[in-house]
Amino acid sequence: MDTALADRLAAVDDRIRDAARAADRDVSGITRIVVTKFHPAALVQDLYALGVRHVGENRQQELTAKRAELVGIPDLTWHFIGQAQTNKARLVRAGADAVHSVDRARIADALHNAAPGDDVLDVLVQVNLTDDPGRGGVAPEEVGALATHVAALDSLRLRGVMAVAPLDEQPGRAFERLRRCADAVRVVVPDADWISAGMTGDFPEAIAMGATHLRIGSAITGPRPPRD
Numbered sequence: 570m571d572t573a574l575a576d577r578l579a580a581v582d583d584r585i586r587d588a589a590r591a592a593d594r595d596v597s598g599i600t601r602i603v604v605t606k607f608h609p610a611a612l613v614q615d616l617y618a619l620g621v622r623h624v625g626e627n628r629q630q631e632l633t634a635k636r637a638e639l640v641g642i643p644d645l646t647w648h649f650i651g652q653a654q655t656n657k658a659r660l661v662r663a664g665a666d667a668v669h670s671v672d673r674a675r676i677a678d679a680l681h682n683a684a685p686g687d688d689v690l691d692v693l694v695q696v697n698l699t700d701d702p703g704r705g706g707v708a709p710e711e712v713g714a715l716a717t718h719v720a721a722l723d724s725l726r727l728r729g730v731m732a733v734a735p736l737d738e739q740p741g742r743a744f745e746r747l748r749r750c751a752d753a754v755r756v757v758v759p760d761a762d763w764i765s766a767g768m769t770g771d772f773p774e775a776i777a778m779g780a781t782h783l784r785i786g787s788a789i790t791g792p793r794p795p796r797d
């Protein structure tokens with residue numbers, strides 16, 4: 570076992586506890602997702618041995634391949650956090666337990682239409698907190714309309730919102746906008762109380778703002794291998 574991995578995981582968990590305490594929050598309300606993208610399935614196995622039960626992937630092909638490789642580990646929750654393509658909806662749905670990146674009605678419809686039987690998929694509305702409309706996510710002012718659309722699809726369970734903080738702004742300020750978007754979603758679906766925010770560089774700020782799901786990669790896994 571990789572002791573450096575264990576040390577980094579423990580150090581991040583200490584920081585999560587500290588940030589929760591500083592924000593007067595119960596750490597049990599915070600799910601730490603380890604983002605394992607670009608790393609081999611063996612790393613997921615090592616993380617599992619260290620107690621990790623939530624992992625995140627941002628590419629469908631990688632998600633599908635790792636999940637197939639690790640099919641013997643049933644109690645692992647796979648979060649899909651990347652841009653989803655409508656023609657891959659069936660594979661995303663087959664590989665993910667939760668999809669954080671629903672940012673348009675068409676991808677919601679595609680995921681819904683790919684539902685096997687009466688299975689229900691957890692989804693979040695991804696919000697674009699930047700000024701660049703080319704970034705993933707729906708504009709904050711359109712969150713309510715997209716939430717209404719998603720809420721009408723009975724094979725999807727709308728759980729909340731997800732965002733990445735812009736690089737050129739204090740993350741805490743950006744996360745304030747995300748919190749207002751979370752409020753807008755709860756007007757539509759009152760129990761949709763997930764806020765997926767916080768990465769290696771900004772998870773303490775996300776905890777202070779109320780994040781329930783942190784997506785932490787390199788602080789735990791170490792640097793990512795180059796992508797192919």
Ligand SMILES: *Cc1c(COP(=O)(O)O)cnc(C)c1O
Nearest residue numbers: 604627650768769784785786787
């Ligand atoms: C890669 C990624 C993360 C994790 O990034 P780190 O900075 O390595 O913690 C979180 N969220 C999304 C959407 C990502 O693509």
